[in-house]
């Protein structure tokens with residue numbers, strides 16, 4: 001498979017290493033908006049860039065008729081616009097806030113636990129996410145997905161990074177040098193606390209998941225997510 005990498009930073013480089021191990025070729029590497037976006041050689045595009053560049057990158061790949069997988073976070077206020085664009089152009093698009101198998105299993109666990117806890121108002125819920133200090137967005141895309149799952153099952157109406165008011169679910173975003181990505185959800189009462197936690201040891205799981213998603217999407221048409229790829233949930 002011939003892959004265009006839209007974004008060649010920490011994730012772009014990790015994806016390149018895994019793609020080569022799996023006998024794929026990297027035919028295009030984009031590092032900034034002034035690069036030459038010549039997709040003519042590519043079967044699929046993988047976007048791990050920056051929040052302000054993701055939408056343009058995704059649309060350029062769709063315009064070129066190339067299926068595109070995106071893991072860039074921090075641009076989701078434009079998600080519906082991108083989905084409409086992709087449908088209009090009869091393109092192929094897959095977004096995931098987290099591509100690792102472990103986090104996608106964790107999403108399922110989160111849904112189950114939040115359903116179980118929904119009847120017990122003595123517990124308050126909070127999410128903690130920890131990432132490296134170079135991360136541009138807060139909270140993480142993964143924490144937003146976890147929060148949306150909890151909100152769907154509970155009386156929480158939205159999430160906040162600040163002191164929570166009524167019906168607000170607290171996400172605490174910490175930045176610590178070298179941390180690839182840790183997410184923990186805690187249900188706290190006066191009597192006890194229940195926590196579930198996912199801790200990435202490296203970027204390998206994210207990169208592997210992105211390559212597997214690109215392999216899976218290559219010859220498909222439409223809008224997909226990681227649940228479709230992993231067939232879970």
Ligand SMILES: NC(=O)C1=CN([C@@H]2O[C@H](COP(=O)(O)OP(=O)(O)OC[C@H]3O[C@@H](n4cnc5c(N)ncnc54)[C@H](O)[C@@H]3O)[C@@H](O)[C@H]2O)C=CC1
Pocket residue numbers: 006007008009010011012030031032033034048049050051053057070071072073074096097098099100206
């Ligand atoms: N969904 C997932 O599983 C994961 C998502 N991420 C997300 O992926 C994104 C990238 O993460 P990292 O690689 O750690 O960041 P990074 O900062 O190491 O890499 C981003 C790269 O994008 C490049 N860039 C700047 N403007 C660009 C443009 N117009 N087009 C293409 N590239 C451009 C930068 O030069 C940089 O090399 C972030 O949004 C991060 O949150 C990161 C890990 C896992």
Ligand SMILES: O=C(O)C1=N[C@H](C(=O)O)C[C@H](O)C1
Pocket residue numbers: 073097098131135136139140141142143180181182206
């Ligand atoms: O920026 C990162 O590094 C990560 N970003 C993703 C997110 O925002 O959830 C996924 C992962 O936790 C690493």
